[in-house]
Amino acid sequence: MSVSRRTFVSTAAIAAAADLPQAHAAVPAPMPTPPTDVDRGFVRLREGLVHYRSVGQLGKKRSTKALPLYLAHAGPGSSSGYPPMLLRLAGQRSCIAPDSLGAGDSAKPEVAQPDVAYYADSVLRILDALGIEQIDYCGAHTGAHIGTELALRAPGRVRRLILDGVTLFSDDLKKELLVKYAPPKVADDAGGHFPWAWQFIRDMGLFFPHYARDDAHRMHNAVPPPESTHRGAVEVLKNLTTYHMGYHAVFRHDIRPLLPRLKLPVLCMASESDPVSQYLDESAALVPGAKKVLIPRAGGLEAKAAAIEAFLNA
Numbered sequence: 001m002s003v004s005r006r007t008f009v010s011t012a013a014i015a016a017a018a019d020l021p022q023a024h025a026a027v028p029a030p031m032p033t034p035p036t037d038v039d040r041g042f043v044r045l046r047e048g049l050v051h052y053r054s055v056g057q058l059g060k061k062r063s064t065k066a067l068p069l070y071l072a073h074a075g076p077g078s079s080s081g082y083p084p085m086l087l088r089l090a091g092q093r094s095c096i097a098p099d100s101l102g103a104g105d106s107a108k109p110e111v112a113q114p115d116v117a118y119y120a121d122s123v124l125r126i127l128d129a130l131g132i133e134q135i136d137y138c139g140a141h142t143g144a145h146i147g148t149e150l151a152l153r154a155p156g157r158v159r160r161l162i163l164d165g166v167t168l169f170s171d172d173l174k175k176e177l178l179v180k181y182a183p184p185k186v187a188d189d190a191g192g193h194f195p196w197a198w199q200f201i202r203d204m205g206l207f208f209p210h211y212a213r214d215d216a217h218r219m220h221n222a223v224p225p226p227e228s229t230h231r232g233a234v235e236v237l238k239n240l241t242t243y244h245m246g247y248h249a250v251f252r253h254d255i256r257p258l259l260p261r262l263k264l265p266v267l268c269m270a271s272e273s274d275p276v277s278q279y280l281d282e283s284a285a286l287v288p289g290a291k292k293v294l295i296p297r298a299g300g301l302e303a304k305a306a307a308i309e310a311f312l313n314a
Contacts, residue, residue, distance in 0.1 A: 035090050038083045043129040048107025050126055053079045055086045056094030059131035066093035067159055069312070070123070070135040072143025073097065074165070075246040076182065076201075077235045078104025088305045092313070093136075098126055100142075102242030104235065114245055116253040120149035127157065136312050138162035141276065142246045145253050151264055160312055162267045164304075165276045166259075166283040167250065174251045181251075182244040193240060201232035259286035267311040271295040271304065 035055045042049040058068055069089060073079050079097035086095045099106040101114070101122050111118065123146065127135065137158050139147035144163040151158045169177070182200075187193050202224065224232070236243045268284035270277035272294055284292035293307045 035087065038086050043126055045101075045107070045122065045125050045129065047101055047110045047122075049105075050098055050101065050107065050122075051079075051105035052096055052098035052126075053082055053086060054094065054096040055090040058094055058096060066312075067134055067136050068094040068096055068132055069308075070127075070137045071095060071097040072123070072137070072139035072146055073100065073103070074141035074143060075250070076103070076239075076243040077232055078106075080104065080231060080235065084301055085305060088301060089308065092309065096130075096132075098123075100146075100246060102245045103239055105238075108239075108242045109245060114249055116145050116149050116249045117153070119146045119246065119249060120153055123150050124154055124157065133157070134159055136160045136162075138164060138308060140164040141167060142250050145250050145255055148255055148258050148262065152258060152261055155264065158264060160265045160267070161262065162269060162308060162311060163283065163287075164269045165271070165274050166255065166268065166279055167276050168256060168279040168282055169251070178248060178251045182247040184242075184244050185240045187240060194237065197233040197236040197240075198229060200236060202229045256286065259283060260288065262287050262290075265311075265314075266290040267307070268292045269295065269304070269307055272297040 039054050040051065041054065042051055044050075056068070071079070071082055071085065073082065078099040082097040086097060089095050100119060102108045109118065109122075119142075127133075134157055137147045137150065137160070139145070139162070141164070144166050147158070147161055147163065151161050185193055185196065204224075266287045266289070268280060268287060268290050269292075270280040277294060280292060280294060284290045291311060295303045295307060299306075
């Protein structure tokens with residue numbers, strides 16, 4: 001698998017937008033031979049096998065001094081959407097993108113109602129099992145909540161933290177979402193869970209008029225392309241009884257008082273096409289000394305990768 005290296009938005013432009021230093025001397029030396037494909041593997045935790053995608057060598061045998069980057073996906077998906085980003089970032093550092101417990105091809109949580117702290121603990125156990133002492137961390141949505149807990153609970157294990165789309169829902173909205181959104185499902189004899197999964201992924205954006213900036217923004221971003229809907233529906237169907245657990249953990253998680261306690265370099269990032277980008281300014285203001293960048297709609301993967309590299313290499 002390969003990915004285009006054509007620059008849509010320059011690293012310098014992203015660094016300037018995020019108020020990041022452009023210190024070229026700090027950029028890690030390139031890996032000897034950038035990988036052209038993504039590896040897949042499993043590591044065993046007490047819950048069972050955890051699946052991950054990776055590029056480069058992990059642990060003490062890695063071929064670059066740059067710390068590995070841990071990419072944590074949003075719900076209700078998995079790391080299946082990360083290969084292009086993994087390959088784009090592979091020239092400078094090793095990267096790992098696990099499927100969280102109860103998602104993708106990983107074992108389900110061992111408790112009926114896991115909280116965000118439980119998922120953060122599972123990240124530590126994944127790192128221990130792989131012999132990884134310290135990481136840089138980039139978490140999207142649910143992954144951002146997990147990363148915040150991780151950095152507070154094990155500050156020595158995380159050097160830099162990227163929060164890609166923090167959700168600062170009101171208490172009333174969180175209560176509503178726990179009741180109405182992402183219900184646990186079971187297979188039925190008529191196969192009704194198949195069209196349900198497709199409609200759930202397709203209509204996710206339509207469910208959230210509460211926090212879209214305006215109707216035009218919501219409708220522009222509400223319906224994903226069929227290929228994306230298919231990938232998301234398959235992930236939900238694979239984990240029909242557990243796909244909701246990460247969501248519900250976030251709906252019960254109060255991240256507002258935690259963000260001011262972060263004592264490491266933090267980048268708050270959001271894509272312009274992401275409805276939760278409306279929380280970008282507020283979340284960045286809560287983190288002492290946080291950098292901030294809004295990824296332009298036209299920038300896509302290249303702009304996001306440039307923002308990640310500029311922050312990690314500063």
